[in-house]
Amino acid sequence: MAAKPCIPKGTRDFSPAEMAKRNYIFETIRSVYHLYGFRQIETPAMEMLSTLMGKYGEEGDKLLFKIQNSGDYFSGLTDEELLSRNASRLACKFCEKGLRYDLTVPFARYVVMHRDELTFPFKRYQIQPVWRADRPQKGRYREFYQCDADVVGSDSLLNEVELMQIVDTVFSRFGIRVCIKINNRKILTGMAEIIGEADKIVDITVAIDKLDKIGLENVNAELRDKGIAEEAIAKLQPIILLSGSNVEKLATLRQVLADSPTGLKGVEETEFILSTLSDLGLKNEVELDLTLARGLNYYTGAIFEVKALDVQIGSITGGGRYDNLTGVFGMAGVSGVGISFGADRIFDVLNQLDLYPKEAVNGTQLLFINFGEREAAFSMQVLAGVRKAGIRAELYPDCCKMKKQMGYANANGIPYVALVGENEMNEGKVTLKNMDTGEQRLVTPEELASALKK
Amino acid sequence: MAAKPCIPKGTRDFSPAEMAKRNYIFETIRSVYHLYGFRQIETPAMEMLSTLMGKYGEEGDKLLFKIQNSGDYFSGLTDEELLSRNASRLACKFCEKGLRYDLTVPFARYVVMHRDELTFPFKRYQIQPVWRADRPQKGRYREFYQCDADVVGSDSLLNEVELMQIVDTVFSRFGIRVCIKINNRKILTGMAEIIGEADKIVDITVAIDKLDKIGLENVNAELRDKGIAEEAIAKLQPIILLSGSNVEKLATLRQVLADSPTGLKGVEETEFILSTLSDLGLKNEVELDLTLARGLNYYTGAIFEVKALDVQIGSITGGGRYDNLTGVFGMAGVSGVGISFGADRIFDVLNQLDLYPKEAVNGTQLLFINFGEREAAFSMQVLAGVRKAGIRAELYPDCCKMKKQMGYANANGIPYVALVGENEMNEGKVTLKNMDTGEQRLVTPEELASALKK
Numbered sequence: 001m002a003a004k005p006c007i008p009k010g011t012r013d014f015s016p017a018e019m020a021k022r023n024y025i026f027e028t029i030r031s032v033y034h035l036y037g038f039r040q041i042e043t044p045a046m047e048m049l050s051t052l053m054g055k056y057g058e059e060g061d062k063l064l065f066k067i068q069n070s071g072d073y074f075s076g077l078t079d080e081e082l083l084s085r086n087a088s089r090l091a092c093k094f095c096e097k098g099l100r101y102d103l104t105v106p107f108a109r110y111v112v113m114h115r116d117e118l119t120f121p122f123k124r125y126q127i128q129p130v131w132r133a134d135r136p137q138k139g140r141y142r143e144f145y146q147c148d149a150d151v152v153g154s155d156s157l158l159n160e161v162e163l164m165q166i167v168d169t170v171f172s173r174f175g176i177r178v179c180i181k182i183n184n185r186k187i188l189t190g191m192a193e194i195i196g197e198a199d200k201i202v203d204i205t206v207a208i209d210k211l212d213k214i215g216l217e218n219v220n221a222e223l224r225d226k227g228i229a230e231e232a233i234a235k236l237q238p239i240i241l242l243s244g245s246n247v248e249k250l251a252t253l254r255q256v257l258a259d260s261p262t263g264l265k266g267v268e269e270t271e272f273i274l275s276t277l278s279d280l281g282l283k284n285e286v287e288l289d290l291t292l293a294r295g296l297n298y299y300t301g302a303i304f305e306v307k308a309l310d311v312q313i314g315s316i317t318g319g320g321r322y323d324n325l326t327g328v329f330g331m332a333g334v335s336g337v338g339i340s341f342g343a344d345r346i347f348d349v350l351n352q353l354d355l356y357p358k359e360a361v362n363g364t365q366l367l368f369i370n371f372g373e374r375e376a377a378f379s380m381q382v383l384a385g386v387r388k389a390g391i392r393a394e395l396y397p398d399c400c401k402m403k404k405q406m407g408y409a410n411a412n413g414i415p416y417v418a419l420v421g422e423n424e425m426n427e428g429k430v431t432l433k434n435m436d437t438g439e440q441r442l443v444t445p446e447e448l449a450s451a452l453k454k
Numbered sequence: 455m456a457a458k459p460c461i462p463k464g465t466r467d468f469s470p471a472e473m474a475k476r477n478y479i480f481e482t483i484r485s486v487y488h489l490y491g492f493r494q495i496e497t498p499a500m501e502m503l504s505t506l507m508g509k510y511g512e513e514g515d516k517l518l519f520k521i522q523n524s525g526d527y528f529s530g531l532t533d534e535e536l537l538s539r540n541a542s543r544l545a546c547k548f549c550e551k552g553l554r555y556d557l558t559v560p561f562a563r564y565v566v567m568h569r570d571e572l573t574f575p576f577k578r579y580q581i582q583p584v585w586r587a588d589r590p591q592k593g594r595y596r597e598f599y600q601c602d603a604d605v606v607g608s609d610s611l612l613n614e615v616e617l618m619q620i621v622d623t624v625f626s627r628f629g630i631r632v633c634i635k636i637n638n639r640k641i642l643t644g645m646a647e648i649i650g651e652a653d654k655i656v657d658i659t660v661a662i663d664k665l666d667k668i669g670l671e672n673v674n675a676e677l678r679d680k681g682i683a684e685e686a687i688a689k690l691q692p693i694i695l696l697s698g699s700n701v702e703k704l705a706t707l708r709q710v711l712a713d714s715p716t717g718l719k720g721v722e723e724t725e726f727i728l729s730t731l732s733d734l735g736l737k738n739e740v741e742l743d744l745t746l747a748r749g750l751n752y753y754t755g756a757i758f759e760v761k762a763l764d765v766q767i768g769s770i771t772g773g774g775r776y777d778n779l780t781g782v783f784g785m786a787g788v789s790g791v792g793i794s795f796g797a798d799r800i801f802d803v804l805n806q807l808d809l810y811p812k813e814a815v816n817g818t819q820l821l822f823i824n825f826g827e828r829e830a831a832f833s834m835q836v837l838a839g840v841r842k843a844g845i846r847a848e849l850y851p852d853c854c855k856m857k858k859q860m861g862y863a864n865a866n867g868i869p870y871v872a873l874v875g876e877n878e879m880n881e882g883k884v885t886l887k888n889m890d891t892g893e894q895r896l897v898t899p900e901e902l903a904s905a906l907k908k
Contacts, residue, residue, distance in 0.1 A: 005563045005783050008500045008551050013564055015571070016493030016578070023494070035841045037818040037848030039470030039866075040477070044597050045499060045553075045583065046462045046519075065500075068520045068549055070587040074539040082536050085528040094548070095522055097462050099499075109459045110467055117469070119865035121851055124470065129499065133524045143498050156851035158830060165838075279831065280838060329459050364491040376612060377733065384619075384734055387489045394491030397575055397610035411573035412493075 010134070010142030016363065021347060022145075024360040025174075026127055029147050029341050032170050036162055038125040038149050043106040045129075046097045053092075055105045055328065062088070063133045065142075066095035099131035103148045104325075104338075111152060112329040120153025139344070150338030152325055157269060160302045160321065161276045163339050167306055167317055168282040170341065175355045177309040178284050178316070183292035184270050185299045185320070187253060190263015191239060191290075194256065195232035202293065204228070208240050209291035216240065239290060246274050246288045269301060298322055302337065308349050316345045365452055366393040367409045368418045369402065375420050382420070382430060382445045389449035409435060416452060464588070464596030470817065475801060476599075478814040479628075480581055483601050483795050486623050490616055492579040492603050497560040499583070500551045507546075509559045509782065516542070517587045519596075520549035553585035557602045558779075558792075565606060566783040574607025593798070604792030606779055611723055614756045614775065615730045617793045621760055621771055622736040624795065629809045631763040632738050632770070637746035638724050639753045639774070641707060644717015645693060645744075648710065649686035656747065658682070662694050663745035670694065693744060700728050700742045723755060752776055756791065762803050770799045819906055820847040821863045822872045823856065829874050836874070836884060836899045843903035863889060870906060 007013065014022060030040075046067060053061050073094045074082070081090065100106050103126045111118065127147045136142055149166065151159045164180060171178045188205070192198040203226040207219050214222075219240055223233050238256050242249050250271050257263030270288060277286055292305050301321030308316055319339030326334045350356055366386065368379040379395050386393045394414075396405045409417050419431040419440075430448055433440045443451055461467065468476060484494075500521060507515050527548045528536075535544065554560050557580045565572065581601045590596055603620065605613045618634060625632045642659070646652040657680040661673050668676075673694055677687050692710050696703050704725050711717030724742060731740055746759055755775030762770055773793030780788045804810055820840065822833040833849050840847045848868075850859045863871050873885040873894075884902055887894045897905055 005505050005566055006502060007498055007505075007563075007567070008502060011498035011500060013498070013568065014496040015568070016495060019494040019496060022496075034817075034846050035844070037821075037846060039817050040473040041470055042468040042473060042476075044461055044465035044467070045585070046465060046597065048460060048462060051459050051461075062524075065524075066522045067553075068522055068545055070516075070519075072539075072541045074541055074544075077539075079537060082539075083533060085526075085531075085536075087526045087528055090528075091522055099521075109461075112459055113461070114467065114469070119862055121862075123848070131499070143500065151851065154851040158834070158849060158851045161834070162849075162851075276831065276834070280834060363488075363493050367491075377730065380612070380615070380730070380734060390489070392488050392491060394577070395612060395616075397605065397608040397612045397616075408573055408575075 008142065010136030010140075012141060012143070017361070020361040020363065021350065021356055022343065024356060025343055025346055025350070026145075026147065028173050029170055029343075030125070030127065032166050032173070033125040033149050035169070036123075036166055038123045041107075041110060041124050041126055042128060043100070043103075043110055043126070045099055045131075047100050047106055047109065049092065049096055049098045051109050052098050052101060052105060056101055060101060064101055065099040065131045065133055066091050067097040067099070068094055069096055100128075101132055102130050103128060103146045103340075104150075107148070107150065108326045108329060108334075111334060112326050112331045115331060121151050121159075122153055123149070123151045125149040139348075141344070145343045147341040147343055148338055149340075150336050152334050152336030155335060157272050157302075158276075159337050160269075160273050161280070163319065163337060164273070164277055164286065164304065165280065165282065167304070167339065168284050171306070172283045174346065174350060176316075176346070176349055176353065178306050179309060180282075180284055180286045181289040181292050181305045181307065182270065182273065182286055183289055183303045184266035185301060185303060186262050186266025186269065187257070187290065188266075188293060190257040190260035190266055191236070193260040193263060195228070195235050197228055197232055200226060200228055204236065205291045205293045211240060242290060246286070249288050250274075266301075273302060300335075304339070311349045311352050313345055313349060315342070316349060317341045362392075362415075363412060364392045364394050364414045366391060366416045366418055366448075367405070367412075367414045368393070368395040368420060369405050370396040370399045371419075371421050372399050375425065378425050379418070379420050382418070382448065385445055386449050386452075389453070391449055391452050418448070462596065464590030464594075466595060466597070471815070474815040474817065475804065475810055476797065478810060479797055479800055479804070480599075480601065482627050483624055483797075484579070484581065486620050486627070487579040487603050489623070490577075490620055492577045495561075495564060495578050495580055496582060497554070497557075497564055497580070499553055499585075501554050501560055501563065503546065503550055503552045505563050506552050506555060506559060510555055514555060518555055519553040519585045519587055520545050521551040521553070522548055523550055554582075555586055556584050557582060557600045557794075558604075561602070561604060562779045562783060562788075565788060566780050566785045569785060575605050575613075576607055577603070577605045579603040593802075595798070599797045601795040601797055602792055603794075604790050606788050606790030609789060611726050611756075612730070613791050614723075614727050614758075615734070617773065617791060618727070618731055618740065618758065619734065619736065621758070621793065622738050625760070626737045628800070628804060630770075630800070630803055630807065632760050633763060634736075634738055634740045635743040635746050635759045635761065636724065636727065636740055637743055637757045638720035639755055639757060640716050640720025640723065641711070641744065642720075642747060644711040644714035644720055645690070647714040647717060649682070649689050651682055651686055654680060654682055658690065659745045659747045665694060696744060700740070703742050704728075720755075727756060754789075758793070765803045765806050767799055767803060769796070770803060771795045816846075816869075817866060818846045818848050818868045820845060820870045820872055820902075821859070821866075821868045822847070822849040822874060823859050824850040824853045825873075825875050826853050829879065832879050833872070833874050836872070836902065839899055840903050840906075843907070845903055845906050872902070 052064055129143050129145050131143050167180055188201050192201045207222045211219050220233055238252050250267055253267050292303055299320035300323040303320040305315045306317035321337040323335045325336055370376050383393055415435050417433045424430055429442050429444055431440055432443050506518055583597050583599050585597050621634055642655050646655045661676045665673050674687055692706050696706055704721055707721050746757055753774035754777040757774040759769045760771035775791040777789045779790055824830050837847055869889050871887045878884055883896050883898055885894055886897050
């Protein structure tokens with residue numbers, strides 16, 4: 001009965017102070033999504049296991065939280081099946097629902113189920129928690145929010161451009177300096193084609209990524225170790241040493257990939273995206289980075305990722321273009337492009353750089369001290385007016401020691417207190433105290449709101 | 455593979471149009487909670503079953519969604535236990551986590567776990583989904599949002615007063631005319647005391663509630679049927695016939711309950727709340743209603759409930775004072791008072807009365823028609839400025855038939871389109887078309903934003 005309660009490992013409670021910061025993050029992302037015409041949807045936390053299973057690989061299936069069927073979930077099971085104690089097979093008998101693992105599969109399911117109501121291109125965003133039975137560790141949780149935006153039903157590269165504008169605007173609003181890295185799956189495919197080693201593309205990008213740390217000789221040695229032929233390594237040299245501006249990199253790639261139509265298409269797409277962005281004048285740098293290969297099997301065109309410049313942390317946003325969102329649900333031809341902001345990492349970056357705007361994380365602005373029943377009644381009248389002016393204000397509900405009431409103001413970071421005693425009531429005024437400076441002054445109820453709005 | 459996907463029964467997808475309305479509801483409630491100094495928390499969707507079980511009665515335990523343990527959930531189970539097929543007992547072996555059933559128990563758990571970080575009184579609000587394995591039916595879902603606010607750690611009746619102000623403000627902002635009904639558990643206890651039938655209090659309130667429909671004689675007959683003595687029925691007559699203003703009702707109750715100290719305390723509390731509210735001048739009527747007895751066993755003081763005046767629907771908000779939030783987790787003495795807005799019903803009421811403000815549910819305000827690559831590039835430049843001015847605007851990403859693009863504007867309720875062709879580009883202007891009136895005019899990019907802001 002009285003055992004100390006706890007919460008499931010890998011999950012979190014969010015305090016008022018944390019919630020204010022998280023809401024600032026979500027609201028910033030939301031408002032930029034809105035500016036670009038994205039519209040919000042929500043899907044249920046629970047999906048049918050038939051929707052979720054097989055979409056995240058064998059490992060992913062194991063990481064799904066499964067929900068036990070209500071009622072008699074043993075029905076139809078033989079003694080042999082039960083005694084087999086085959087946990088994963090029986091889980092599918094005991095459970096038909098699971099918690100969503102990401103927002104992409106539910107979105108695909110949504111598009112298929114609602115295809116007749118939707119007008120394409122469909123620009124949706126979704127900000128909801130997802131659940132994964134991962135082993136909890138620092139910075140990795142079993143419940144966390146994703147903030148996804150996708151455009152489906154349009155092949156135009158202008159969608160890629162707008163998503164990069166969104167990324168640029170969001171991080172500018174946060175005040176986080178970032179580098180937006182961009183690559184293209186077709187360029188990677190082209191590289192594999194010209195060296196005749198399509199299956200080694202991951203080994204190649206991993207090796208290239210180490211150039212700064214280990215030097216050209218060692219990169220080439222690693223490629224040799226991975227079984228890549230000397231001739232192919234020779235062909236790769238201009239790509240490994242690729243440097244300079246994006247324009248220069250693209251010029252080099254155009255030569256190296258001259259024999260790969262797919263590769264050239266990737267170069268052309270990247271050129272269009274980068275030159276359009278350059279005309280629009282982003283605040284943050286966009287850099288072509290051939291080592292970027294996230295979720296290689298999923299993406300078919302542009303791939304992007306965002307790194308914070310002033311904090312050592314992994315990618316804080318990523319995305320790309322995919323060809324076939326809904327094929328697995330029997331609806332072909334839905335291609336799209338999307339991004340996903342990593343709210344938990346952005347939270348950490350904003351914390352480390354101390355970038356939260358004061359007004360975004362402030363709660364109550366004014367606390368009325370409670371000196372007794374009559375004073376409280378007077379204060380309630382003043383409060384009504386102050387709140388009408390949009391000021392967040394409270395009256396301490398109990399008439400207790402001043403010290404306790406002031407302690408409440410301090411603990412909750414309330415910057416002003418209002419003192420209403422006999423004298424104030426006689427004059428129809430309020431003593432306003434600035435908790436930072438200690439300064440006190442007598443103001444009318446009307447002046448109170450304007451004093452706080454400053 | 456290609457089976458048509460579906461979602462678990464009793465759950466819902468929310469379309470962009472529905473989300474805009476729901477966000478309007480949540481944002482209105484949130485902003486009023488903020489004005490009154492309530493601070494948001496969030497708790498995990500999953501709680502330990504040890505936290506949830508036994509808190510909602512035997513029936514409630516069955517309605518919990520239980521989450522199967524990861525890994526080998528059979529370990530430690532004998533063959534006999536397995537073959538017993540005792541679904542509910544084995545559920546507790548297979549599962550240690552469940553989805554939250556309401557926001558009150560997680561809040562109690564939160565207060566206990568974080569007691570050392572909290573400053574009391576603690577005014578928290580929480581807007582999150584809850585899950586119940588109820589049989590789905592019209593208006594009842596297996597996943598739905600609750601919007602709770604509670605003050606714990608203060609016995610002051612000013613908290614009750616403020617919660618009623620919050621209710622009044624929220625429904626005024628919605629434009630929904632409501633009656634706020636108020637009662638007090640102590641008055642009900644007093645009634646039971648004076649008639650010597652403490653266990654019949656529910657029968658009594660149910661019978662009294664029928665007075666308008668069936669008349670006094672039939673109410674008394676029903677009370678007799680329920681086994682209430684003639685003497686007690688006689689004593690109840692002034693209460694059954696209770697009418698007039700709140701002040702008149704309270705005067706009657708004071709006489710009838712003269713021999714019950716608890717009852718008189720309830721009258722006094724109600725008097726304080728009503729007279730304080732009357733001084734503050736609410737927009738909606740507050741009515742003392744003795745038939746109000748929601749969750750009788752839980753509440754210990756004031757009880758409230760809100761009914762919409764212009765729509766036939768059950769209670770759309772409710773709440774009350776309770777004595778012992780956290781006792782079940784071994785922390786005594788935490789009393790509080792709270793309210794909960796019924797978002798799904800409010801959604802229905804706003805729909806039926808067509809009360810959603812246009813600006814709250816509007817998405818994109820302006821669509822640029824795509825006439826080709828050069829025109830699109832020009833439009834992107836204009837768009838950047840328009841968005842900087844805070845206008846939600848899009849460019850149709852593909853250069854396809856005008857009819858299709860206009861269809862997109864119509865389907866998404868976009869009120870303005872911008873047409874940029876050869877002529878407009880030469881003049882550095884944009885043709886702005888009002889989709890409602892069909893009116894078109896040529897404007898500069900600067901004029902565009904101000905034309906739309908009007």
